[in-house]
Amino acid sequence: MGDWIKNNKFEALLLLVVIMVAVAAILFGRGKGELYEQERDSYQGYVQAVTGLKGKKPYPTSENAKNFELQIDDYEGVVDGLRDKLLSYRPDTLGEIAPAKFIENLNAARAEVTRMFDARRIEYPEDEFYLGFEDYTGELPKDEATAQLDYQLGAMKSLFGIVADARPSALLNVHRAELPVEKDKVEETSKNKGGKSKSSRGKEVSPYERLPVEVTFRSTEPVMRKIISDLVSHEDYYFVVRSLRIQNEKLGKAPSREDVKFEAPVDAGEPGEPFDGEFDDEFEDALPPDDAVDPEEAVAAVDPEEAVDPAAAVDPGPAVGGGEGRRILGQVLGAEQIDVLLEVDIILFKAKETADGKGEGKHSRRGPSGSETRP
DSSP: OHHHHHHOHHHHHHHHHHHHHHHHHHHHHHHHHHHHHHHHHHHHHHHHHHHHHHHSSSOOOHHHHHHHHHHHHHHHHHHHHHHHHHHTTSOSOOOBOOHHHHHHHHHHHHHHHHHHHHHTTOBOOGGGOSTTOGGGSSSOOOGGGHHHHHHHHHHHHHHHHHHHHHOOSEEEEEEEOOOGGGSSOOOOEEEOTTSOEEETTSOBOOSEEEEEEEEEEEEOHHHHHHHHHHHHTOSSSEEEEEEEEEEETTTTSOOOGGGOOOOOOTTOOOTTOOOOSHHHHHHHHHSOTTOOOOHHHHHHTSOTTSOOOTTSOOOOOTTTGGGTOOOOSOOOSSOOOEEEEEEEEEEEEOOHHHHTTSOOOOOSSOOSSSOOOBO
């Protein structure tokens, strides 16, 4: 081998160059093969993504994207309109008032509501009825609670005005849940890193407060529907019917046979007295002499082509005609009324500054009960 290389140096050098080029080509080709596999896999991923986009509706073209943006703008307009409508329920002012002033407003509202109930003959708990504020018949509220209490008082006055206009038969009970500001300890709020107001438990503060109240009344079903309809469509206060419970007033006492009323028959004979045959004779004597009618004449008297008016009154016959019919069975079911329990939330929308923890704010709408407030 060594002698051949010495004798054929050119051929040996050429063979060495060929071997080196082959090795370099193999190494280079292997790297390109791996790169090709990677690019092919990436291409397949892009093909699948495009296929998925083509299957969506709408297809993401520039024209469809423009239409979608217009739909988003319309949606934002609807949301803004709904927000403005809800925020129109914000009270104009929500400052604290003197506790004595709140008691004065409470007595005036109670007098007005009871006058409406008396005028419409609606039963109510008389001396125990103070629109749900019975706790303040013997004591004054706290200064920091008077703002929300006065707003709730105005809403309760409107609520009972709706009830009075619907005219139920009786107002059975009113329960007003104690507000957080009325309690001894009020949960303090703090700011998180994003600047949003958070409670001590880490929950974000709601932009509104719920002032819950329960009202129980007795009425018919149409009256109940009117009360609910007027509540949810009120212009000055935002009422939310949280739950509804309906119960028949006679739930504990089912109708019995004694509830059925029978009317005594007219000119009835003594019970147990049999017929003695005189009835047949009297009936025969009462027939008119010309009562017999030829069947052919009876058929001829009816015109088969004559149109019959379906709206025409039908002669009920002598048995019930002329007001002689009698109602035998009295009404057993259907005359009962219903006892209705409404759990209603009066929504108090906070001012933006209040919701962010910066203080009270003033917005569109008059004060709760027309009373003067002091900051």
